[in-house]
Amino acid sequence: xxxxxxxxxxxxxxxxxxxxxxxxxxxxxxxxxxxxxxxxxxxxxxxxxxxxxxxxxxxxxxxxxxxxxxxxxxxxxxxxxxxxxxxxxxxxxxxxxxxxxxxxxxxxxxxxxxxxxxxxxxxxxxxxxxxxxxxxxxxxxxxxxxxxxxxxxxxxxxxxxxxxxxxxxxxxxxxxxxxxxxxxxxxxxxxxxxxxxxxxxxxxxxxxxxxxxxxxxxxxxxxxxxxxxx
Amino acid sequence: xxxxxxxxxxxxxxxxxxxxxxxxxxxxxxxxxxxxxxxxxxxxxxxxxxxxxxxxxxxxxxxxxxxxxxxxxxxxxxxxxxxxxxxxxxxxxxxxxxxxxxxxxxxxxxxxxxxxxxxxxxxxxxxxxxxxxxxxxxxxxxxxxxxxxxxxxxxxxxxxxxxxxxxxxxxxxxxxxxxxxxxxxxxxxxxxxxxxxxxxxxxxxxxxxxxxxxxxxxxxxxxxxxxxxx
Amino acid sequence: xxxxxxxxxxxxxxxxxxxxxxxxxxxxxxxxxxxxxxxxxxxxxxxxxxxxxxxxxxxxxxxxxxxxxxxxxxxxxxxxxxxxxxxxxxxxxxxxxxxxxxxxxxxxxxxxxxxxxxxxxxxxxxxxxxxxxxxxxxxxxxxxxxxxxxxxxxxxxxxxxxxxxxxxxxxxxxxxxxxxxxxxxxxxxxxxxxxxxxxxxxxxxxxxxxxxxxxxxxxxxxxxxxxxxx
Amino acid sequence: xxxxxxxxxxxxxxxxxxxxxxxxxxxxxxxxxxxxxxxxxxxxxxxxxxxxxxxxxxxxxxxxxxxxxxxxxxxxxxxxxxxxxxxxxxxxxxxxxxxxxxxxxxxxxxxxxxxxxxxxxxxxxxxxxxxxxxxxxxxxxxxxxxxxxxxxxxxxxxxxxxxxxxxxxxxxxxxxxxxxxxxxxxxxxxxxxxxxxxxxxxxxxxxxxxxxxxxxxxxxxxxxxxxxxx
Numbered sequence: 005x006x007x008x009x010x011x012x013x014x015x016x017x018x019x020x021x022x023x024x025x026x027x028x029x030x031x032x033x034x035x036x037x038x039x040x041x042x043x044x045x046x047x048x049x050x051x052x053x054x055x056x057x058x059x060x061x062x063x064x065x066x067x068x069x070x071x072x073x074x075x076x077x078x079x080x081x082x083x084x085x086x087x088x089x090x091x092x093x094x095x096x097x098x099x100x101x102x103x104x105x106x107x108x109x110x111x112x113x114x115x116x117x118x119x120x121x122x123x124x125x126x127x128x129x130x131x132x133x134x135x136x137x138x139x140x141x142x143x144x145x146x147x148x149x150x151x152x153x154x155x156x157x158x159x160x161x162x163x164x165x166x167x168x169x170x171x172x173x174x175x176x177x178x179x180x181x182x183x184x185x186x187x188x189x190x191x192x193x194x195x196x197x198x199x200x201x202x203x204x205x206x207x208x209x210x211x212x213x214x215x216x217x218x219x220x221x222x223x224x225x226x227x228x229x230x231x232x233x234x
Numbered sequence: 235x236x237x238x239x240x241x242x243x244x245x246x247x248x249x250x251x252x253x254x255x256x257x258x259x260x261x262x263x264x265x266x267x268x269x270x271x272x273x274x275x276x277x278x279x280x281x282x283x284x285x286x287x288x289x290x291x292x293x294x295x296x297x298x299x300x301x302x303x304x305x306x307x308x309x310x311x312x313x314x315x316x317x318x319x320x321x322x323x324x325x326x327x328x329x330x331x332x333x334x335x336x337x338x339x340x341x342x343x344x345x346x347x348x349x350x351x352x353x354x355x356x357x358x359x360x361x362x363x364x365x366x367x368x369x370x371x372x373x374x375x376x377x378x379x380x381x382x383x384x385x386x387x388x389x390x391x392x393x394x395x396x397x398x399x400x401x402x403x404x405x406x407x408x409x410x411x412x413x414x415x416x417x418x419x420x421x422x423x424x425x426x427x428x429x430x431x432x433x434x435x436x437x438x439x440x441x442x443x444x445x446x447x448x449x450x451x452x453x454x455x456x457x458x459x460x461x462x463x464x
Numbered sequence: 465x466x467x468x469x470x471x472x473x474x475x476x477x478x479x480x481x482x483x484x485x486x487x488x489x490x491x492x493x494x495x496x497x498x499x500x501x502x503x504x505x506x507x508x509x510x511x512x513x514x515x516x517x518x519x520x521x522x523x524x525x526x527x528x529x530x531x532x533x534x535x536x537x538x539x540x541x542x543x544x545x546x547x548x549x550x551x552x553x554x555x556x557x558x559x560x561x562x563x564x565x566x567x568x569x570x571x572x573x574x575x576x577x578x579x580x581x582x583x584x585x586x587x588x589x590x591x592x593x594x595x596x597x598x599x600x601x602x603x604x605x606x607x608x609x610x611x612x613x614x615x616x617x618x619x620x621x622x623x624x625x626x627x628x629x630x631x632x633x634x635x636x637x638x639x640x641x642x643x644x645x646x647x648x649x650x651x652x653x654x655x656x657x658x659x660x661x662x663x664x665x666x667x668x669x670x671x672x673x674x675x676x677x678x679x680x681x682x683x684x685x686x687x688x689x690x691x692x693x694x
Numbered sequence: 695x696x697x698x699x700x701x702x703x704x705x706x707x708x709x710x711x712x713x714x715x716x717x718x719x720x721x722x723x724x725x726x727x728x729x730x731x732x733x734x735x736x737x738x739x740x741x742x743x744x745x746x747x748x749x750x751x752x753x754x755x756x757x758x759x760x761x762x763x764x765x766x767x768x769x770x771x772x773x774x775x776x777x778x779x780x781x782x783x784x785x786x787x788x789x790x791x792x793x794x795x796x797x798x799x800x801x802x803x804x805x806x807x808x809x810x811x812x813x814x815x816x817x818x819x820x821x822x823x824x825x826x827x828x829x830x831x832x833x834x835x836x837x838x839x840x841x842x843x844x845x846x847x848x849x850x851x852x853x854x855x856x857x858x859x860x861x862x863x864x865x866x867x868x869x870x871x872x873x874x875x876x877x878x879x880x881x882x883x884x885x886x887x888x889x890x891x892x893x894x895x896x897x898x899x900x901x902x903x904x905x906x907x908x909x910x911x912x913x914x915x916x917x918x919x920x921x922x923x924x
Contacts, residue, residue, distance in 0.1 A: 028420065028421075028424060029417070029420070029421075030462075031351075048463065049461055049462050049463060050461055050462030050463055051463065075463055076460075076462075076463055079453060079460060079461045101350075101351045101428075103424070103427060103428055103431065104431060106349060106351060106428050107428055107431035107432045107435060108435070109349060110348040110349040110428060110429075110432040110439060111432050111435045111436040111439045112439070112440075113435070113436065118800040118862070119796060119799060119800040119862050119863060119864070120791075120862060120863045120864065121721075121791045121796060121864065135443065136446070138443070138445040141443075141445040141446050141449050142445060142449070145449055145453075172348070172349050172350065172442050172443070172446060173349060173350045173446075174349070174350065174351065187719070190718065190719070191718075191719075194718060194793070197793060198791075198793055198796050198797050198800060199800075200431060200435060201793065201794060201797035201890060202797045202800040202801050203435060204434055204435065204894055205797060205798070205801045205803070205890060205893060205894065206801040206803065209800060209801045209802070210802075212862050213825065213828070213831075213862070215828040215831040215832060216826070216831050216862060216863075219831050219832070219835055223769065223835075230766075230769060231739055231740055231769045232720075232739050232740030232766075233738065233739060233740055233741065233765055233766055258650065258651075258654060259647070259650070259651075260692075261581075278693065279691055279692050279693060280691055280692030280693055281693065305693055306690075306692075306693055309683065309690060309691045331580075331581045331658075333654070333657060333658055333661065334661060336579060336581060336658050337658055337661035337662045337665060338665070339579060340578040340579040340658060340659075340662040340669060341662050341665045341666040341669045342669070342670075343665070343666065365673065366676070368673070368675040371673075371675040371676050371679050372675060372679070375679055375683075402578070402579050402580060402672050402673070402676060403579060403580045403676075404579070404580065404581065430661060430665055433665060434664055434665065488880065488881075488884060489877070489880075489881075490922075491811075508923065509921055509922050509923060510921055510922030510923055511923065535923055536920075536922070536923055539913060539920060539921045561810075561811045561888075563884070563887060563888055563891065564891060566809060566811060566888050567888055567891035567892045567895060568895070569809060570808040570809040570888060570889075570892040570899060571892050571895045571896040571899045572899070572900075573895070573896065595903065596906070598903070598905040601903075601905040601906050601909050602905060602909070605909055605913075632808070632809050632810060632902050632903070632906060633809060633810045633906075634809070634810065634811065660891060660895060663895060664894055664895065
């Protein structure tokens, strides 16, 4: 009962994945953390969006033990909780196999900053992680997927690049809550599509000059930001 | 009368082809077998989806003789019955000319396993068959199309790769019933699209490492599967 | 009054262009001939589909003189009437700037027969015309566009290839009536898209072998056709 | 109160951006000028289309001072007012990050005139501006973006090419009013998409011959235009 609002928000964020055409069938999952209570609400594993109800959302603690819910949580739950433990400023995580972002992941290439659409949301490349080793794959696979992501942020602020692509797999994004992590997933897909079109039109298209990267990111995100209404 | 439920399921599965944007006009056909009765229900030939009714579905035996129905069965019926005779574990077959899967078929290339989206559903390549010989084309063409498919599975479990592309033609997929064969047709189209984008971004993009292929396939399909609710 | 049914059919066929996503704004036009009366009904020039009414359809004779209607006929009318005069078996003509077919026209390449989807509807290449000469452009331009098309069919049956692309411009298609010419426009767009994907995946992808081209075309169109219900 | 009709037109034009799939979330903005009153109505900054109301539209003067409205105007306002000051024949301006036009901007390439779809609306290339210098970026950035655009039109009639792409950024389009500037944004996106497909199919595809460029532009726009109803 006490997790009702958290579960409703996670349910709504998951449904948004489908409305934004970021998933088909049971692909993808979104979670949100309640840091005071130390719990994460997440999509149940393998349930189709059209069949899912708010009460199906599963609540786990940060060690992945189910706290509330009768269904099995997403098979990617350990990756989510790893991210919440490592990045203490984030409140929501989204995983999709959205088409263009996944193509970059399959090509094992970071997405270069080719224009201001990218620079508005991410400061620098959208990193493609390194491949997991065979030991990582055969060990605690979903936990190790999280490790590959956080290793890529050893010297980077997760808020300056709230999206990453896992080599050979697909994207993970995050934000202040579940809804914002989905928003970042949709932006990533559009940025990935523009970058694909640019590089297939000209394989040598250069990255944006640093001054423009800084300008666009900071007019939206710096302390002197002047985009939007607040 | 006795085939009413079978025909309704086949009708619904055919209509799903259109909802999933896998066909236009009269393209495509789906069938399902009732192995106890030894009959296959299939779409009638050349009928548009918007005009089709459940009673238009044609029932044939495994030698392609019409058992019930006033319309002519799909011109691809012999390929379907060939597959049911050769693969005794399958219950449904779908044929489409979905755009990206057909492009791979026209390029006469098997779709390599470039990422986990593919690995989740197919263990290894999605095979492109060999070309039919002129004798096969001028002989019993639709039966021989089935032969080219089953020859490609001489040493492969059809359940580990429930989808194939016929060189110069288009895909066939199968599953435990008509609905699951359509599900596999939709997954194939998405996998084919991701693989197209990956290879046009980088023509030398490498296949996924074997450990990840095994991990993803087995977490969904092996006896130790832990994806989903059962 | 006497052209009411003809105008209604042409109106419906024009509206289908929009439903099939073959046009935006005022792009495209469809016509149909009544050979007994020697008149052609065609879309008015520059009218948006959402504003068009059946009574706006213009009726002209084969020398392009308006016979009925208060609006100016499509600026492409002379191309349509040229085709009706040259190809006496056709009853409808469609012109669009559909995206993929237009890309092939802009690349000035005929669309090769790469698969059975193409072979089902067109026997051989979908021809790209030669460029118009400067004299043709500066002379009776729309009539000369028709000449370029019919020149390409000097030794070819228009019914065996009811679609053509005009170099640097866009496609024209035809059929037994307006509705079938739109059907061919939609098929052309899908065939052009599949061919684009195939050739960008493999620039050297080979054309279909002749035996399969013949088989697929003839199972739908020859006197021994066995596709469909009649 | 006195700007009610102006604001309503600008609101409608902004909403059309979303209906035409030219924007997602808060991307893009449209404005319209009332030259008699010396004011420009424009979208508020960072407001989602689904939440926007006509009364949210902000009215500024040509020096970017807010004249009416409680919200902050678009962060791109200075680019709009720069264009109105420089091009005295235009009445509306649209900015989007539409996908294909943005890909050309990111590739820093002008869009060549490859076919009549382009020639019908733009006489010659769709210019890609030069990069802004670091001083321009770090100075009055949005004003300088306008400068880069008008510099590209030093010897060109803005009405003969009512669309431009800003290097590394995205397109701006204009017209007689807000609605027509959106119309040009939609046409640009389709022209950019066709040009992308043409050049990825054949990187050496040649531009249209001059006679056809002139013919198509002038049959729609010259004093002897014969397209449309007026």
